[in-house]
Amino acid sequence: MDPLAAIAAEVQACRACPLWKGTTQAVPGEGSGESGIFFLGEAPGFHEDQQGRPFVGAAGQLLAELLAGIGLDRSKVFITNVVRHRPPGNRDPLPDEVAACDIWLRRHLDALQPRVLVTLGRHAMGKFFPGESISRIHGKPRVVGGVTVFPMFHPAAALRQPSLRPSLMADFTALAIFLATTPAVADEPAPPADQMTLFGR
Numbered sequence: 001m002d003p004l005a006a007i008a009a010e011v012q013a014c015r016a017c018p019l020w021k022g023t024t025q026a027v028p029g030e031g032s033g034e035s036g037i038f039f040l041g042e043a044p045g046f047h048e049d050q051q052g053r054p055f056v057g058a059a060g061q062l063l064a065e066l067l068a069g070i071g072l073d074r075s076k077v078f079i080t081n082v083v084r085h086r087p088p089g090n091r092d093p094l095p096d097e098v099a100a101c102d103i104w105l106r107r108h109l110d111a112l113q114p115r116v117l118v119t120l121g122r123h124a125m126g127k128f129f130p131g132e133s134i135s136r137i138h139g140k141p142r143v144v145g146g147v148t149v150f151p152m153f154h155p156a157a158a159l160r161q162p163s164l165r166p167s168l169m170a171d172f173t174a175l176a177i178f179l180a181t182t183p184a185v186a187d188e189p190a191p192p193a194d195q196m197t198l199f200g201r
């Protein structure tokens with residue numbers, strides 16, 4: 001079986017935290033590793049829960065537009081969230097829930113070995129840069145545990161606060177430049193999933 005399909009099937013059966021209760025289905029993530037870009041968002045919302053796909057609403061539309069702006073189709077990137085079941089009432093995911101769901105992030109990173117992991121919003125950023133301010137570090141990639149992490153604002157934040165949109169567009173341009181100017185083979189390859197420690201909370 002295709003590794004991503006195998007992971008998705010396991011995510012659907014996951015009961016490692018209580019978030020699965022009351023949801024329609026899990027939202028494991030979708031896309032491909034073709035571009036080397038791996039997006040990590042926050043959590044599924046209502047429409048994502050209904051469809052089993054990440055970023056299907058207005059934020060997803062904006063993400064697709066931003067990708068098109070740098071010449072990429074959504075199908076060429078991988079998109080997932082820090083938790084893969086919808087939190088009740090769209091509340092923020094709790095630290096224990098995010099920690100429980102780390103196993104799937106590790107599995108996806110191990111399967112895809114992306115060139116860059118783009119965190120969308122403060123929940124995903126906080127996994128790699130705890131205590132940092134997204135306003136301060138967005139658009140500045142840093143290598144964390146062998147993975148290049150590129151923090152950005154969440155597209156939903158730019159929809160709520162249009163003044164953030166130029167920053168998001170500039171960060172996508174910076175991402176395109178990074179990919180064009182950074183060798184495809186990382187100097188420091190990501191360690192095997194079972195040796196990663198960067199997700200400890």
Ligand code: SF4
Pocket residue numbers: 011014015016017018019020026083084085097100101102104
């Ligand atoms: S949110 Fe993650 S850890 Fe919790 S049940 Fe769903 S897949 Fe498992």
